[in-house]
Amino acid sequence: MLDAAIDVIAEAGPAAISLRDLARRAGVSHAAPAHHFGDKAGLLTAIAAEGQELLADRLHEAHRRSGGDFLEVGVAYVRFAVEHRAHFEIMYRPELHRPDDPAVIAGRTRAGAVLYRGASERGPGRSADEVRTAGLAAWSLVHGFATLWIHGALPEGLGDDPEAAARTVARHLGVSPG
Amino acid sequence: MLDAAIDVIAEAGPAAISLRDLARRAGVSHAAPAHHFGDKAGLLTAIAAEGQELLADRLHEAHRRSGGDFLEVGVAYVRFAVEHRAHFEIMYRPELHRPDDPAVIAGRTRAGAVLYRGASERGPGRSADEVRTAGLAAWSLVHGFATLWIHGALPEGLGDDPEAAARTVARHLGVSPG
DNA sequence: TACGGGAACTTGTCAGTGCCTAGTTTGTGC
DNA sequence: GCACAAACTAGGCACTGACAAGTTCCCGTA
Secondary structure: OHHHHHHHHHHHOHHHOOHHHHHHHHOOOOOHHHHHHOOHHHHHHHHHHHHHHHHHHHHHHHHHHOOOOHHHHHHHHHHHHHHOHHHHHHHOOOOOOOOOOHHHHHHHHHHHHHHHHHHHOOOOOOOHHHHHHHHHHHHHHHHHHHHHHHOOOOOOOOOOOHHHHHHHHHOOEOOOOO | OHHHHHHHHHHHOHHHOOHHHHHHHHOOOOOHHHHHHOOHHHHHHHHHHHHHHHHHHHHHHHHHHOOOOHHHHHHHHHHHHHHOHHHHHHHOOOOOOOOOOHHHHHHHHHHHHHHHHHHHOOOOOOOHHHHHHHHHHHHHHHHHHHHHHHOOOOOOOOOOOHHHHHHHHHOOEOOOOO
């Protein structure tokens, strides 16, 4: 059921999803999805929670494999967004799900921890506030790049490899002037 | 009619909009909106085109007033997103409108020109490719910051002034290492 | 083995929606 | 005065999410 939902969202966007269509695809009655998830927001909340956990896993793994290289964590963020586009879109659309759901909050906290750990390891000699805003800058950059890439808003000529393009662009995150 | 649509989107998101509800608010029959805009996508396309023009105006003005300071153009981008949240959300949701609409393309081209002009004036001694990716980095950063701010995904403690926060964060866009 | 309970699911219904077609009003230029 | 077009209305169709009530089936317990 969740898999079918993710397929639909990935190909037609979150607005195109219908509980009844999912039920048809799964070969069950039209009320079965509501039975499991409560309502439509419940279904999307489940997807958001799954996405947060998945993102946290990916960021954690990238942090470990790269030895704490923040650039690689950012690239992993973009890769997650492109590969799990449906999850990504739902996660950052709080009006479609329940952002105060415990499972969603838990995943978001875990993912956020990796992002901020990467930022704090990046410049050890800087103030706490600098570290914080540097992390926000990096997050903003990769998040913006991912959403622009997904929505096809970026200009042509970047190639078809989002990771390589993200790596190139993210290198422009320089040291802070204070 | 467009104003009513923007109010609804701003307070409940693009998914909550209904042609019939808009008609009720405007005191006309349920088919009147469809008559003017063709269909729902037509209405949202009109909003997207209006938003692109508005964004282009804002960026152009910020570029002029700041003497070409790219940071200020980025801050204007964030300000536009926060102040015209409904327009901004529709503009970057191509599955909800018709991104190939001539009016939309015209506005997008005009807005893009300001963004890239700001980037190219930033470092005159750099290669064309560096200028291009620097512009993309800046755009990604302010776009990401704006969307995260709008969706309430940023951590607390940033205050309630998105422009000041954006200015602080965007300063982390340093020089490119190549 | 009989049974009670609960989870999974079905059936039916309701208000609401987008879109379509046909008809009606209203304003304008000739 | 009138043709014409734009603006709008009225009604219907297939669809949606949500809700209420009933059904099936499995599993632990006596």
